[in-house]
Amino acid sequence: MSVERAVEQLKPQFLGSILMPSDEGYEAARKVYNGMIDKRPAAIARCVDVADVIAAVRAARDQDLLVAIRGGGHNAGGLGSCDDGLVIDLSRMRGVRVNPSARTVQVEGGCTGRDVDHATHAFGMATPTGTVSSTGIAGLTLGGGIGHLSRPFGLTIDNLLAVDMVLADGSFVTASAETNPDLYWAVRGGGGNFGVVTSFLFRLHPVATVNAGPTFWPLDQAPEVIKAYREFIAEAPEDVSGFLAFMTVPPVPLFPENLHHQKVCAVIWCSTAAPEKSERVTRPMRSVGKPLLDHVGPMPFLALQSLFDPLLPPGLQMYWRADFHKELSDASIPVHQKYAERIPQGLSLMHLYPINGAVHRVGRADTAFTYRDCLVAGVIVGIDPDPKNKEAITMWTKEYFDALHPYSAGGAYVNFMMEEGQERVRAPFGENYNRLAAIKKKYDPTNFFRVNQNIRPA
Ligand SMILES: Cc1cc2nc3c(=O)[nH]c(=O)nc-3n(C[C@H](O)[C@H](O)[C@H](O)COP(=O)(O)OP(=O)(O)OC[C@H]3O[C@@H](n4cnc5c(N)ncnc54)[C@H](O)[C@@H]3O)c2cc1C
DSSP, rough: OOOHHHHHHGGGGSSEEOTTTTTHHHHHHOOOTTTTTTOOSEEEEEOSSSSHHHHHHHHHHTTTOOEEEEEESOOOTTOOOOOEEEEEOOOOOOEEEEEETTTEEEEEEEOHHHHHHHHHHTTTOOOOOSSSTTBHHHHHHHHOOTTTTTTHHGGGGGEEEEEEEOOTOEEEEESSSSHHHHHHHHHHHHHGGEEEEEEEEEEEEEOOOOEEEEEEEEEGGGGHHHHHHHHHHHHSOOTEEEEEEEOOOSSSSSGGGTTTTTTEEEEEEEEOOOHHHHHHHHHHHHHOOOSSEOOEEEEHHHHHHHTTTTGSTTTTTEEEEEEESSSSOOGGHHHHHHHHOOOOOSSSEEEEEEEEGGGSOOTTSSSOOOOOTTTTEEEEEEESSSSGHHHHHHHHHHHHHHHHGGGOSSSSOOOOSSSSOOOHHHHHGGGGHHHHOOOOOOOOOOOOOOOOOOOOOO
């Protein structure tokens, strides 16, 4: 294995830039979004086109280098980078092309949510992605993709029509319902295990203005709010959505000063229904108990998608744990209450994202994303700007997760996981795991792409 030889081989064929530890720009380029991750790759190949990706894969394979694929660099465990190996970095491949008559959008592998929303919003359309617009579309999509539009239009993968990929042998393929259907099945939830996706084709939906915003309640009303929410979200029309959260109100002008630093239970709403219907359907839930704040109204979908971005700049310390939940049982409510009260000051949070509605209309075996029958995808994230508080946020997250796990469905959404061991990797895929392992064996028999939630070749 020689990085120098790989770089030597790569340079004459490479249009982008290659950064090594002695190069200016390396320190900035090696950083990923999570400030807790500190990986030092031997080289970073910043690709500008598919030819660069092919050349990088071939050079790494010929020199037997460890490879990580980087899209948006948001992965909690830092799986968009590696120590010592080669990072194939797609962050300069950000082209987006909307086809308004076909209602599709073609998205290059290094795009963020913001790139896609910006392009599609101009046409009054959107495809379902995540809730923070700096997140990479590639990693988000390959793991499933949960967000404000999941209930009306499904997961991101439910709107994925095709991918272009570079495989471990350096060949270039398309995967869709018609071409390489096994690969198309696997990339819809199986993560970056099967190759480097250079382009995604998504279906679009007419979404321009949504009725959105937060309702906050004091923490002592959390049990009442959770009980009302679980009934509400199980029955609500699919075009009305909202995720449940525990958080500390950040001291920003967006929120009234008297609420700053207060721990709250919240629902963050997003409805694509007509304003009168949104108001009628959400009013009973928003009237539960005595809300501290109820700030819901029409806003451009583009604005909602980047609403939380200023609170979550890159470089924060983040520790993640997650699980799917089929129900929000009575027994789990005191656990939520206890750890919400202990939420560390700052940005730490717990979110429960609804994944019913359109998500449930796709079968467990129709894509690699198995947990279709759950009500919510839960995530607990300890967040703090100061590395000195790393232990405290990690401890809170772990203890909350351990206490809640017995009430969960058993596995977590892969995109909300850190590096947690092979058993945790198998759990999200359930009965789909063996089929994924067989497809991995067909397309990547040597496990060349292994810096991910790794599915071992059968
Ligand atoms: C602040 C924040 C908010 C988030 N909100 C949401 C949300 O609302 N909904 C949601 O579903 N998830 C959300 N996530 C989780 C997110 O989906 C994952 O972190 C995801 O891995 C990010 O993708 P990325 O491309 O930015 O990651 P990277 O770190 O670049 O890569 C992550 C993984 O994807 C693989 N990968 C990346 N690009 C490619 C490619 N082009 N081809 C093949 N494999 C590739 C990598 O190998 C790696 O294993 C959020 C994360 C953060 C930090």
